[in-house]
Amino acid sequence: MISEIDSFTEKYDLLGCIQCGRCTGGCPVTVRADLNVRRFVYDAYNEEKLEELARLAEIWDCTTCNTCAVRCPKGLKPLEVLLALRSMVVESGKVEPTVRDALQSVLLEGNPWEKPRATRCDWMEGLDVKMAEPGVPVENLFFVCCTIAYDPRLQVIARNMVRILNKLDLDYGFIGTDETCCGSEVRTLGEEGLFEMLIEDNTELLNSFEAKRIVTFSPHCFSVFNTYHPDLKSEVAHYTQLFEELAGENKIPWGGELQKKVVYHDPCYLGKLSGVYDEPRRVLQKIPGVELLEFDRCRERSLCCEGGGGKMWVESNSKKERLAETRIKDARALGADIVAVSCPFCLLTLEDALKGLGLEEEMRVAEIMELLGEVVEE
């Protein structure tokens, strides 16, 4: 702990900051929270002040959308300072009960939703799912995010995927109940020790399968495997990348059309953190009937939905409009029928916003895999 504090300035290159303010200027949560990330980078020079900074509620407002890092002309990652402060709180044990329970659930059951590990594959019921076996080569090893595996609203994403994979006769395999949280939210909630443990365990688990590539459902798993798992033997892809390939090769048997105006919302972890912007759009464009629209704030400038950075377990005190609501209003102004997403957190936050605004009759929020399920031949 002491040595960590000592190296704080060095670790986050705080002296490299020129206080230009591009981070704060681009930070999407400043419109509804008191968070001023430039101030934290400045104040954190003073190591004696760290404990005090760690007690400030706004360190939990950051959604880790990565805008500050993308915009920093010096290549710093201002958000990491906030995560390090969160880490100090986690080490003291004095975290919000929701955060405590999520982290403890990851340790005990391998998911942050306080669900038994034994029920992780209940979504497979009634489906003919091919399971991967350690040591047996498999082309595509699917990694189902905890949220998709357990949330009844999201399980349709995994179920549609299995139906389509079977239809395409693709070589694939699922992991089963041994699959464990990728740790993306564990990291951003500041539980460094648990995150390190997950990296080791997941590297060992995933390497035990002879997979050509690991295909993730969630951009969060995708980003964390690509960024923090240097010893993975398989390449890691997001499922939209796989489906872009399949659609490009005209391998997807379309059985219907979707005569709708669809606007695509870039998830931060797929876009700003991973640079995957085009593949999801190309998949949507291939769906017969779809007219693809674009938000004014799209791609690198995309507005965060506030679902990342552990925010599923930390409620903001702000009463101001949620960014997800802003996003839905923007989509409505564009005349979109569907807001398409490729991330489970974006789906939940945007759909909540849609319902909150009472627009369910006019528009819908849908995961790309939900839309594919509706138009790929039975």
Add this chain to the structure above:
Amino acid sequence: MKTFVCIKYVPDTSEAEVKVNPDGVTVDSSRFSFDINDADNYAVEESVIIKEARGGDITVVSIGPKQSDVMIRMAMAKGCDRAIRVEDDRIAGHDPLMVAKVLAGAIKGQECDLVLTGCMAGDDGHMATGVALAEELGFNHAAMVKKVEVLDGKVKAYRELEGGLMEVVEVALPAVLTIQTGINEPRYAPIRGIREAQKKELKVVNLEDLGLNPEDVGPEASGLVLENLYVPEIESAAEFIEGEPDEKAEKLASILVKGGLL
């Protein structure tokens, strides 16, 4: 302050589907997650708060399988100093009196000022083990405690009673307090703390190690026979009784008599 905190490893049945095994007296636990009993978690936190304020040390006592070690290490990561885990199949675990005898066996003979435990277990819900433990140890006790103030040689315990009443009692030490949920906000046990806690002493013992005779705490000694477990049938009958108070009472009484409840 020498504190003992007794904790239990229980399944979380809040959302899971409960299925009774063919033997009729056990439950299929293969799809459950297990963790520290909720009220015991608050007891652990309270013991650590007391230690932080007044010094001393804390010993965790638990009866359970090896899998429960993670729960014990978490308690240690939060500030408990050592642990005794009793692992023995011969204990009549369904009977709180037998459980209390075993817990007492683990505590007796050691310096002890205060014993904390949850007021109720999430699995069998007897709400009896803590007070039975006080009897076995010959200690004073207070049950359903929602606030504790440690004074010299005694504690002031705030007991939560029916109807939102709070009873304040002074209890001379040594004493057993059964802790109600909500008394504090249990802290998180970070993984680094859990790893650090591996260095702390965790003694695994059986009945002989505690100087207990298995016959005194086994099914043959228990006055409680578990005959049958079943999942209550879900019924949705609701009847609104109309009329003047006299008529309502008469109708209600006749329903109760007809139903064999009176």
